Amino acid sequence: MTITAAIVGYGNLGRSAEKLIKATEDFELFGIFSRRDNLDTQTPVYPVADAAQYADQVDVLLLCLGSATDIPEQATGFAEHFTTVDTYDNHSKVPEHYQKMNAAAESSGHLSIISTGWDPGLFSMNRVLGQALFPQPVQNTFWGKGLSQGHSDAVRRVEGVKRGVQYTVPREDAIAEARAGGGEDIVATEAHARVCYIVADETDHDRIREEIVNMPAYFAPYQTTVNFISEEEFERDHLGMPHGGHVITTGDLGGSQQSVEFTLELESNPDFTAAAMVAFARAAARLAEAGETGARSVLEIPLYLLSTQDHDTLLAREV
Amino acid sequence: MTITAAIVGYGNLGRSAEKLIKATEDFELFGIFSRRDNLDTQTPVYPVADAAQYADQVDVLLLCLGSATDIPEQATGFAEHFTTVDTYDNHSKVPEHYQKMNAAAESSGHLSIISTGWDPGLFSMNRVLGQALFPQPVQNTFWGKGLSQGHSDAVRRVEGVKRGVQYTVPREDAIAEARAGGGEDIVATEAHARVCYIVADETDHDRIREEIVNMPAYFAPYQTTVNFISEEEFERDHLGMPHGGHVITTGDLGGSQQSVEFTLELESNPDFTAAAMVAFARAAARLAEAGETGARSVLEIPLYLLSTQDHDTLLAREV
Numbered sequence: 001m002t003i004t005a006a007i008v009g010y011g012n013l014g015r016s017a018e019k020l021i022k023a024t025e026d027f028e029l030f031g032i033f034s035r036r037d038n039l040d041t042q043t044p045v046y047p048v049a050d051a052a053q054y055a056d057q058v059d060v061l062l063l064c065l066g067s068a069t070d071i072p073e074q075a076t077g078f079a080e081h082f083t084t085v086d087t088y089d090n091h092s093k094v095p096e097h098y099q100k101m102n103a104a105a106e107s108s109g110h111l112s113i114i115s116t117g118w119d120p121g122l123f124s125m126n127r128v129l130g131q132a133l134f135p136q137p138v139q140n141t142f143w144g145k146g147l148s149q150g151h152s153d154a155v156r157r158v159e160g161v162k163r164g165v166q167y168t169v170p171r172e173d174a175i176a177e178a179r180a181g182g183g184e185d186i187v188a189t190e191a192h193a194r195v196c197y198i199v200a201d202e203t204d205h206d207r208i209r210e211e212i213v214n215m216p217a218y219f220a221p222y223q224t225t226v227n228f229i230s231e232e233e234f235e236r237d238h239l240g241m242p243h244g245g246h247v248i249t250t251g252d253l254g255g256s257q258q259s260v261e262f263t264l265e266l267e268s269n270p271d272f273t274a275a276a277m278v279a280f281a282r283a284a285a286r287l288a289e290a291g292e293t294g295a296r297s298v299l300e301i302p303l304y305l306l307s308t309q310d311h312d313t314l315l316a317r318e319v
Numbered sequence: 320m321t322i323t324a325a326i327v328g329y330g331n332l333g334r335s336a337e338k339l340i341k342a343t344e345d346f347e348l349f350g351i352f353s354r355r356d357n358l359d360t361q362t363p364v365y366p367v368a369d370a371a372q373y374a375d376q377v378d379v380l381l382l383c384l385g386s387a388t389d390i391p392e393q394a395t396g397f398a399e400h401f402t403t404v405d406t407y408d409n410h411s412k413v414p415e416h417y418q419k420m421n422a423a424a425e426s427s428g429h430l431s432i433i434s435t436g437w438d439p440g441l442f443s444m445n446r447v448l449g450q451a452l453f454p455q456p457v458q459n460t461f462w463g464k465g466l467s468q469g470h471s472d473a474v475r476r477v478e479g480v481k482r483g484v485q486y487t488v489p490r491e492d493a494i495a496e497a498r499a500g501g502g503e504d505i506v507a508t509e510a511h512a513r514v515c516y517i518v519a520d521e522t523d524h525d526r527i528r529e530e531i532v533n534m535p536a537y538f539a540p541y542q543t544t545v546n547f548i549s550e551e552e553f554e555r556d557h558l559g560m561p562h563g564g565h566v567i568t569t570g571d572l573g574g575s576q577q578s579v580e581f582t583l584e585l586e587s588n589p590d591f592t593a594a595a596m597v598a599f600a601r602a603a604a605r606l607a608e609a610g611e612t613g614a615r616s617v618l619e620i621p622l623y624l625l626s627t628q629d630h631d632t633l634l635a636r637e638v
Contacts, residue, residue, distance in 0.1 A: 019573040023454045095634045115638055122448075122579075124638040125622050129441075131637075132598040132625035133591075135342045179584070253594055254338040256587030259563075260441075263582065265498070268575030272452075275572055279451040297623075297634055303444050304618035306451035315414045315616055318450075319434055319443040 002026055003285045005278075006058045008033040008048060008078065010041070012241070013087065014064035016274035018043055021062075024278060026308050030058050055081040059285045062277055063087075071097070076104035079112045079295075083288040085281045087117035087273055094120060094297075102295035111288040113296045116280035117273040118264060119143070119245065125298055126247040126262035133260060134251025140183040142170035142191060146243030146269065154218045155196050158211050160204035163231070165238045167195045170245070178248040179259050189221040196226045199234050243269040279306040321345060322604045324597075325377045327352040327367060327397065329360070331560070332406065333383035335593035337362055340381075343597060345627050349377050374400040378604045381596055382406075390416070395423035398431045398614075402607040404600045406436035406592055413439060413616075421614035430607040432615045435599035436592040437583060438462070438564065444617055445566040445581035452579060453570025459502040461489035461510060465562030465588065473537045474515050477530050479523035482550070484557045488512045489564070497567040498578050508540040515545045518553050562588040598625040 005021050007014050010032055018041065021029045031044035033051045046054060051061075061082035065071050071088045078084050079101050088097050094115055105112040115121060123141060131137045144167060151166035158164075174191035177183065200208055209226040213219055229238075244264040251258055266272045280298065283305035287296070304311045324340050326333050329351055337360065340348045350363035352370045365373060370380075380401035384390050390407045397403050398420050407416050413434055424431040434440060442460060450456045463486060470485035477483075493510035496502065519527055528545040532538055548557075563583040570577055585591040599617065602624035606615070623630045 016572070020454070023573060025454070091638065094638045095631065098634055120638045127637045128622050128626050128633055129598075132601070132622075132627070133594045135339070135344070251594075253335070253587065253590040254342060256585070256590040258586060258591045258594070259582075259584040261580075261582040261584075263578075263580040265578040265580075266575070267577060268572065271572035271575040272577050275452045275570075275577070279448075282451070297630070297638060299623035299630065299633055299638065300621045302619045302621050303447050303451075304616075307447050308451070311616070311618065312414065314447055314618055315417055318446045319410065319413045319439045319616060319618070 001285075001289070002028055003282060004028050004030050004057065004059045005062060005281055006030040006033060006054070006060075006082075007062045007064055008051065009064035009066075009070070010034050010036070010039050011064065011066070012270040013273055013277075016268070016270040017062050017064055017277060020271070020274050020278050026282070027278065030054070051078070052081045058082060059288070060085060060281045062281055064274075076100050079104040079110055080108040081110070083110050083284050084112045085116050085277050085284050086112070086114055087121070087277055088115045089117060089120055091120060098295050098297060106294040109293050111284055111292050111294065111296065113280045113284045113298065113301065116277050116298055118276055121273075121276050121298055122264070123245070123247050123262070127249075128299055130247060130249025130260045130262075133249070134253065134258070137249050137251045138178075138181060138183040139247070139249040140174075140178040140186055140191070141245065141247050142175055142178070143245040144168035144170050144192065144243065146245070146266070147241050151194065151218055154215060155198065155212055158208055160200050160208055161198055163199040163234050165197050169193045169195055175246060175248070178246075178250070179261065181250040181252070181257050181259070183248065183250060193223040193225065194219055196224070197234065197238050198226060198228050199231050200228060202228075240267065241269045242267055243272075282306060282308070320604075320608070321347055322601060323347050323349050323376065323378045324381060324600055325349040325352060325373070325401075326381045326383055327370065328383035328385075328389070329353050329355070329358050330383065330385070331589040332592055332596075333381075335587070335589040336381050336383055336596060339590070339593050339597050345601070346597065349373070370397070371400045377401060378607070379404060379600045381600055383593075395419050398423040398429055399427040400429070402429050402603050403431040404435050404596050404603050405431070405433055406440070406596055407434045408436060408439055410439060417614050417616060425613040428612050430603055430611050430613065430615065432599045432603045432617065432620065435596050435617055437595055440592075440595050440617055441583070442564065442566050442581070446568075447618055449566060449568025449579045449581075452568070453572065453577070456568050456570045457497075457500060457502040458566070458568040459493075459497040459505055459510070460564065460566050461494055461497070462564040463487035463489050463511065463562065465564070465585070466560050470513065470537055473534060474517065474531055477527055479519050479527055480517055482518040482553050484516050486514045488514055494565060494567070497565075497569070498580065500569040500571070500576050500578070502567065502569060512542040512544065513538055515543065516553065516557050517545060517547050518550050519547060521547075559586065560588045561586055562591075601625060601627070
């Protein structure tokens with residue numbers, strides 16, 4: 001079965017999804033739906049306003065849209081016409097998003113898998129798996145080393161900052177403590193450091209550093225380091241979007257201590273988010289093909305549906 | 320819902336399962352089915368020959384039986400009367416086991432989840448997940464540091480060996496190479512070392528070492544170290560059953576390198592195998608309650624079914 005996918009949205013995630021779908025054998029890319037008509041791509045581009053008229057030609061639509069406003073405003077509209085996957089990442093509003101997508105997808109007879117990235121997404125799956133294994137699980141999630149978009153935006157709003165990025169870095173001692181079973185005593189603000197790289201005039205350095213390290217909520221509770229670098233160094237070392245992290249669960253099983261860990265080390269956050277999305281798009285297309293409708297979380301998808309191979313082949317090779 | 324579980328078999332795994340079920344809030348332990356009537360336990364013990372007559376009182380039966388002969392000979396008989404979980408670990412015969420259990424469980428209206436330990440089991444799940452994320456995945460499984468029962472049995476068969484254990488130890492340089500994306504060049508015999516601890520008379524040491532390191536298949540292709548220790552040191556340091564390992568998958572996503580890793584560090588292999596088994600027993604009881612029948616692999620079980628919490632609660636807390 002070749003799965004015909006389309007993409008809506010052409011930011012970092014949309015471009016990563018485009019690249020990956022083209023490289024994935026069991027997928028073909030129908031096109032990109034966009035409000036813009038001047039995208040720099042070889043892929044066919046269609047006006048997003050006309051998307052519904054192509055619905056019959058698309059097995060699954062990847063909603064590569066922002067979680068702040070686009071997904072809440074637009075996702076249900078797409079679910080009325082398409083099988084969809086999204087990477088909605090506003091953790092506290094996932095239940096609400098699930099309910100809205102479920103209503104839209106059920107009433108129109110489509111299927112939607114929500115929040116399919118890595119956190120939420122693969123990390124959620126591993127949090128649930130880890131906790132299911134122990135009567136009294138102790139669990140920590142660590143993020144990084146990784147570029148934080150929100151914190152990078154915050155440092156760039158400080159006056160005098162010409163260019164700036166912020167990396168979240170988990171403390172190695174905290175990770176070691178979690179692995180050894182001491183995770184209950186770890187608080188997130190102490191477990192992560194924040195490291196900034198800033199391009200600015202030298203006369204502004206001291207003031208900028210003070211403003212950043214004292215910024216409430218964003219930086220004040222954290223161990224924050226501010227490095228000033230040249231424009232050249234910034235261009236050379238800080239244009240990537242690395243990320244990753246660890247979900248560590250430990251538990252005592254009546255005298256024996258056990259540690260379960262899921263780790264991601266990602267050179268490109270959007271590329272990997274797209275990879276998770278494409279795997280769940282495969283599952284979504286299969287479930288839709290089987291006649292299933294409504295919303296699904298990643299916790300509801302059996303893993304064999306993510307694979308290019310069928311269950312019999314997986315049983316013989318991977319189990 | 321309180322799940323009433325029973326155990327058949329009272330070796331290491333059965334004892335670990337007993338201990339864990341008693342510590343797990345949503346389970347209660349009905350009893351242990353055994354051929355023996357003198358088990359050292361407070362749990363009610365019933366003759367295994369009479370098991371079927373208690374089937375109505377048991378939601379799920381944990382088959383804590385050996386994979387060499389007990390599971391192939393007895394598992395389908397239990398599936399005719401009970402919802403079951405097992406930890407069948409003969410990888411090459413998993414498809415055959417699945418088919419036999421499926422036939423037995425379907426015809427009798429029961430449900431059986433097979434091969435629920437950690438390898439096969441949690442490692443199988445992570446192999447499938449890791450491979451689903453990349454167009455050209457590179458994947459390695461490393462085992463250990465861990466006690467190998469089969470290899471320990473083999474060293475104990477060497478003449479003059481009074482006591483002996485064998486640990487499989489993955490090479491750190493091979494793990495690092497896999498994480499960095501170089502896993503294709505790693506062969507399992509080069510990626511693991513074998514370390515033995517032996518109690519024997521000193522006059523036998525040289526001969527025993529030679530026999531072990533040259534044992535075909537078991538040791539000859541591996542870097543093997545044989546340490547001779549005192550009875551006291553053996554008693555102090557080598558009666559545990561630690562194990563663990565890594566499933567490492569890397570892939571290129573069009574210019575970015577990504578690494579996905581699942582790691583277990585286990586002080587007690589049977590305790591953790593029982594933990595996986597109990598989590599899947601929870602899923603099995605729920606699926607049976609919902610009227611599902613037949614065999615299931617771990618790849619067919621949505622993760623939320625493993626949890627003590629319901630899907631709505633998980634969505635709100637973990638996703």
